[in-house]
Amino acid sequence: MIYLFWSLPLVAIGLLMASGRVSSVGAGLSGAVLAGLVALAAAPVPMTAFDVATAAAKGLWLAWLVAAVILAGLFFRDIVSGDDGRARPPPAGPEDRRRRAFAACFLVGPFAEAATGFGVGQVATIAMLRGIGLAPLHVVLLALFSQILVPWGAMANGTLVGAEFAGLSPRELGTSSAILSVPLLAIWLALFWRMAKAAGLEGSGRLLATELAWVLATAVLLILTNRQLGPEIAALVALGPLIVLQFWRDERPDRAAWLSTLRVGLPYAGLIAGLAASRGIPALADGLGHAAALRPFADSPAWLPLLHPGSWLLAVGLVTALVSGRRRAIGPAAGSVWRNGRNSVLTIAVYLVVARIMADSGIAAALALGLRQVLGPFAALATPWLAGTFGFLTGSGNASNGLLMTSQAGIASDGRIPLAWIAAIQNTAAAALTMLSPARVAMGCALVGHRELERAVYRKAWPLGAAPLVALSILAALFIIGS
Numbered sequence: 001m002i003y004l005f006w007s008l009p010l011v012a013i014g015l016l017m018a019s020g021r022v023s024s025v026g027a028g029l030s031g032a033v034l035a036g037l038v039a040l041a042a043a044p045v046p047m048t049a050f051d052v053a054t055a056a057a058k059g060l061w062l063a064w065l066v067a068a069v070i071l072a073g074l075f076f077r078d079i080v081s082g083d084d085g086r087a088r089p090p091p092a093g094p095e096d097r098r099r100r101a102f103a104a105c106f107l108v109g110p111f112a113e114a115a116t117g118f119g120v121g122q123v124a125t126i127a128m129l130r131g132i133g134l135a136p137l138h139v140v141l142l143a144l145f146s147q148i149l150v151p152w153g154a155m156a157n158g159t160l161v162g163a164e165f166a167g168l169s170p171r172e173l174g175t176s177s178a179i180l181s182v183p184l185l186a187i188w189l190a191l192f193w194r195m196a197k198a199a200g201l202e203g204s205g206r207l208l209a210t211e212l213a214w215v216l217a218t219a220v221l222l223i224l225t226n227r228q229l230g231p232e233i234a235a236l237v238a239l240g241p242l243i244v245l246q247f248w249r250d251e252r253p254d255r256a257a258w259l260s261t262l263r264v265g266l267p268y269a270g271l272i273a274g275l276a277a278s279r280g281i282p283a284l285a286d287g288l289g290h291a292a293a294l295r296p297f298a299d300s301p302a303w304l305p306l307l308h309p310g311s312w313l314l315a316v317g318l319v320t321a322l323v324s325g326r327r328r329a330i331g332p333a334a335g336s337v338w339r340n341g342r343n344s345v346l347t348i349a350v351y352l353v354v355a356r357i358m359a360d361s362g363i364a365a366a367l368a369l370g371l372r373q374v375l376g377p378f379a380a381l382a383t384p385w386l387a388g389t390f391g392f393l394t395g396s397g398n399a400s401n402g403l404l405m406t407s408q409a410g411i412a413s414d415g416r417i418p419l420a421w422i423a424a425i426q427n428t429a430a431a432a433l434t435m436l437s438p439a440r441v442a443m444g445c446a447l448v449g450h451r452e453l454e455r456a457v458y459r460k461a462w463p464l465g466a467a468p469l470v471a472l473s474i475l476a477a478l479f480i481i482g483s
Helices: 002-006 008-019 024-042 049-086 094-116 121-130 136-147 150-166 170-198 205-229 234-251 255-280 282-291 309-323 327-360 363-394 397-414 419-434 438-447 451-461 463-482
Strands: none
Touching (some): 002 008, 002 024, 008 363, 024 049, 024 363, 024 438, 049 327, 049 438, 094 170, 121 438, 136 170, 150 419, 205 234, 327 438, 419 463, 438 451
């Protein structure tokens, strides 16, 4: 009975969102209130009202770190959107539109997400999808595919956290996660085919075979780069050459087209290159990190302004406006940021408050332990669902791994499933569900300027999360049966 009581915040959020009558912010607020009450009444780690307030403050601090990216991303989008149409000539026909949509969803978006994280891949993907004339709902739905490689997002930040808590090397967890991602990529490709058709982007048999080949190449290169280079730059190295090859093959650009694409792509390239360098070059990362830092809570991430993606989005947006002669666009873009991003920020804040209260009170770990005790050798079957739940709530594989990886890795102690595989299931499941997190959906709706689309997005996009969870559960069952 106590486990049911501890799970009340999650149950309430799920029921309220399923009802369709309460917004994600309203459901999150209800869950936050319940989480606080449950923590005060019967938390595994006794908490006072001050402790609950402190946990809520930690959640708000984490929300600021993510919200800064969203708000800066909206500013960046508004500044560079004036030049989006110059990147390439208008699509010549249906197949051209389809090829560009696939490249945005499976190559460019995931590459940007791998470099920056925090859903920034959506910014580039939505800009490209809007350029081919899709309706706002379909733009938001297809842009979710930019999140298919979240285990390597933000230079594999979440995977590195998961490896630390699981007691594995980053390469080992990265490689295992890449292998598990192969069936997930196949599932997402099939769902992309269905959603693209609904959006009016028909694909011939030849085109479908080509898209399958690109995805298989991505999967193979992702495994090899994780094994040889480690997860931090694995996705960047795997996708970079494929993006250049795809553009050359499908567009057959002449010199003028290369120069036009280069000019319009410079803000995005500068953003990605700057972030990749600031994270991938140790001396530069160390210097920028020590130049300025703010850490209000010892057990929460620090805000490093010179390394934070939000700072880079803002800086590159400002430089773009100045260099391109669009100084007058700065004021209107800044003025619209809060109006367009408010719902996203509030959504992120309430769900991270819920997650932090449940973590600090010991409820998250206790629920995971309870599942192990009840299910025994079959506890691994619950790993994808528990990991996915917290990935959905927090919008972060980093947060989900930090909350749950230690307890989930304990499942490997009976020897039925190797540690690397149970950790990879936790890592990939948490990442898969960030795609549908309220933060990601709200961000997508804000970027297209239609916040009212949120419910419609969930009605059509739920298979993107459900199918990977089922697949990972089947894989966990196969491990159990084969042990």
